[in-house]
Amino acid sequence: MNGDEVRLSLPARPEFVSVARLTLSALAGRLGFGVDGAEDIKLAVAEAMTLLLRPKAGGDSVSLLAAWTDEHLDIDLERRVDDGGLAEDDEEAAIAQLVMAEFMDEAAVSGAPPALTVRLRKQRDSAGAAGAHV
Amino acid sequence: MPTDSTPPLRVEISTVGAFPCLRPLGEVDIASVAALQEALSAQLDGGQTRLVMDFGGLSYLDSTGLGCITAARRRARDAGGDLVLVCTQSRILRLLSITGLNQVFTICKTTAAAEAALGGAKA
Numbered sequence: 117m118n119g120d121e122v123r124l125s126l127p128a129r130p131e132f133v134s135v136a137r138l139t140l141s142a143l144a145g146r147l148g149f150g151v152d153g154a155e156d157i158k159l160a161v162a163e164a165m166t167l168l169l170r171p172k173a174g175g176d177s178v179s180l181l182a183a184w185t186d187e188h189l190d191i192d193l194e195r196r197v198d199d200g201g202l203a204e205d206d207e208e209a210a211i212a213q214l215v216m217a218e219f220m221d222e223a224a225v226s227g228a229p230p231a232l233t234v235r236l237r238k239q240r241d242s243a244g245a246a247g248a249h250v
Numbered sequence: 251m252p253t254d255s256t257p258p259l260r261v262e263i264s265t266v267g268a269f270p271c272l273r274p275l276g277e278v279d280i281a282s283v284a285a286l287q288e289a290l291s292a293q294l295d296g297g298q299t300r301l302v303m304d305f306g307g308l309s310y311l312d313s314t315g316l317g318c319i320t321a322a323r324r325r326a327r328d329a330g331g332d333l334v335l336v337c338t339q340s341r342i343l344r345l346l347s348i349t350g351l352n353q354v355f356t357i358c359k360t361t362a363a364a365e366a367a368l369g370g371a372k373a
Binding site: 130131133134155159162163166169207208209211212214215218 | 277279280281312313314316317320341345348349
């Protein structure tokens, strides 16, 4: 049960944020996160992908890797960007980072070129995921 | 290949006392926030600066939505008005709290209370 993962490559377009959101919500449910835990993950993933879409110049796709162990679920999202990142005065990006930090146990954004990445972690036992069947 | 379709966000406009009340129905995210921006801009461009935003029909709100209403509130305040929220949904209230926007916006439980907050009839 360790070493399983889900990989997605999504077009870097706004209408695909909901695809990431709903896919990760379904995965969270499968992993035994409760309703609140799954909702937290769904929200954080949507904010992460929205954040990756903010740079105007960048790659045409966002890669998403979700991997889990008995202890936690890790979600990594990445988009190639030309300028490396986010404007410092980007109010919505700051809100997105606050939300991710609140709803996940760990959330880190890295804007080092040539990629903008978001790494999220949620402990499985912190969301009532103990006894999950996957 | 057909274009991707996201269920559009609909924004109902009504009045609460003398004030326009905008009620977004559906999800506000990066793909749909333009509809909310347009509805708010139409009111502000038309000289309506005291506005109610009723979140009762909202199933999802993200950072782009929060950015949109924050910008609209700023514009309303600059013109001598305000944008007051009506919200009872715990998840959206939590979002407003996390981001500190609960200290920025007047948040009411009913549209009548929002009307009173804008200087209309008492709730």
